[in-house]
């Protein structure tokens with residue numbers, strides 16, 4: 001019998017603590033405020049931004065949405081991010097990705113002040129992760145690590161395999177597992193004989209975007225599986241892992257939906273509150 005790693009209990013635990021921290025900041029005169037910049041009218045981005053604003057509202061975090069037209073040029077976007085970075089009333093900034101072409105994401109992200117980078121996507125913050133310092137961690141990998149710890153998955157000395165090498169999930173997740181003393185292998189689209197690698201892993205993180213590509217037969221008995229994939233199929237939402245066969249092998253497995261997806265927004269809230277606390281300092285902001 002495997003333990004199903006649902007996101008909800010982790011989120012409940014986080015929410016209790018987060019509400020208390022937002023209140024404590026308010027008493028110090030700091031209104032935790034997230035500015036969300038959205039460019040264009042991508043329907044998925046609209047939904048994601050709405051979810052983030054709802055999560056803010058539940059915790060008493062002020063959210064400000066800045067919606068720029070799809071034909072916004074690079075300079076206008078960067079000026080907007082510069083202005084928010086300089087605005088004392090804003091404690092965190094998020095640029096909703098992807099940006100419409102031809103806008104350049106990495107260049108734009110550099111215009112978010114590092115101490116307000118709520119998503120942790122700014123290259124400086126990723127660099128801090130490599131150096132083992134204290135930057136903002138990207139939300140989805142931070143959620144994955146929180147989930148593994150919450151369910152008591154042993155990490156030190158274990159073999160972890162991360163499938164996927166994106167800048168927002170795979171690569172930072174691999175670094176974070178390394179920082180937890182796992183022996184980490186990163187697999188990707190050019191990896192040969194994936195099964196030989198996954199079948200030796202104690203922890204498998206699947207972040208690919210291909211429905212049910214990881215089968216139970218590819219896994220080691222008693223492993224922990226974190227399914228990050230979100231794939232819309234005619235049969236509904238599916239992860240990257242075939243849950244039915246994988247759950248017969250794994251000791252721990254996260255479901256889709258109801259697993260990591262719930263953690264990402266909760267970790268964004270965690271980042272936003274962390275940044276406000278750092279900005280406030282021990283004596284308070286004002």
Ligand code: NAD
Nearest residue numbers: 140164165166169188189207208209228229230260261264
């Ligand atoms: P991406 O498209 O940027 O990266 C996918 C990665 O998968 C690439 O690095 C590629 O090399 C690798 N890959 C492709 N085919 C492969 C194969 N056959 N074998 C091994 N590796 C292969 O995707 P992403 O942004 O990292 O997202 C991955 C998945 O996670 C998507 O389904 C996405 O929707 C989901 N996601 C979920 C959350 C969440 O909150 N739950 C957050 C971000 C992304």
